[in-house]
Amino acid sequence: MVKDFTRAITHENYGKAESGLQKYYHKVEKIIYHTPMKLTKEEVEKGGIFTFSSDEFMTKPDTSNGLPFILGGGSLSYLLALFFLLKEELGTPGTVCVCIAVTALIFSIIYYFTKPPKENILNRRDGLITIEGALYQPNITMRFKDVICCYSTGGENGLGAFRLEVIRPNNYTFAMLNAGDKDCYRDIAFFTWYMDKNRPLPPGSAFDPFRQKDFERRKEEGFPRPLYMSNVPTPEAIPEQQKERERFWKEEFVVKDGVLMRHFTSSGTDK
Incomplete structure (x- = not known):
């Protein structure tokens, strides 16, 4: 029996900060900018970037262990280095650093277990996304269309920059949203394609067992038009299915004022 990953909505929007966040200059729009990576069945079974995939749900691993391991590991390494290498008194600055390291280590251990x-x-x-809450805060569930995505700035050397993130609506901190490409526009392309339930499933063997079921569902619904924009074609898995979909609408691309734009040509059968 497949586990039901349905979660209740916890936040509808970003409250009073909504208008300002919508203008955030690091914002990444929900557009299929590129043809995304092909997620394989083997990658999901190994539990890497994703731990489960179907035509209804995908799950990602719990990343909250990263904080206690990095913070606690760094603090412990610092303390051990002092213990084995220090040959003179610490003095006031050194004592302060030790107190901070001990506090960080204790916090990391407590946080890991609690x-x-x-x-x-x-x-x-259902068009929903659930992300981890910060520290002891509960998880957050919102409509995918309402979450605000952005890219990270990284350090001074550029490491960690342009990674896809989601802004949390309760404290406006950032939650990493990684699909494996390490590029915010390729990652949002994957997530947007998957979350657009009016399009075929994204490429990759991870979704192959569910393609026929998904096709039949959209066919029964009359092939409703996509929910999000795309800069690339998103065809059906096989030509026969593509022809059947095009009886309702055909996705075409035109260049207008130097910009690639998508529009739909109606066959006359969709209302």
Whole structure:
């Protein structure tokens, strides 16, 4: 029996900060900018970037262990280095650093064993996304169309820059949203394609067992038009299915004022 990953909506929007965040200069729009990576069945089974995939849900691993391991590991390494290498008194600055390291180590241990369950879920069926809350805060579930995505700035050397993130609506901190490409525009292309339930499933063997079922669902619904924009074609898995879909509408691309734009040509059968 497949586990139900349905979660109740916790936040409808970003409150009073909504208008300002919509103008955030690091914002990444939900557009299929590129043909995304092909997610394989083997990658999901290994539990790497994703731990489960179907035509309705995808899950990502709990990343909350990263903080206690990095913070605690760094603090412990610092303390051990002092213990084995220090040959003179610490003095006031050194004592302060030791106190900070001990506090960080204790916090890391406590947090590791007491942190609440963390989840990262893409609910394609209902158009919802669940992301981890910060520290002890509960997980956040919003409509995918309402979450605001942005890219990271990284360090001074550029490391960690242009990674896809989601702004949390409760404290406006950032949650990493990684699809494996390490590029915000390729990652958002994958997530947007998957979350657009009016399009075929994204490329990759991870979705092959569900393509026929997904096609039949959209066919029964009359092949509703896509929910999000795309700069690339998103065809059906096989030509026969593509021809059947094009009885309702055909996705075409034109260049207008130097910009690639998508429009739909109606066959006359869709209302």
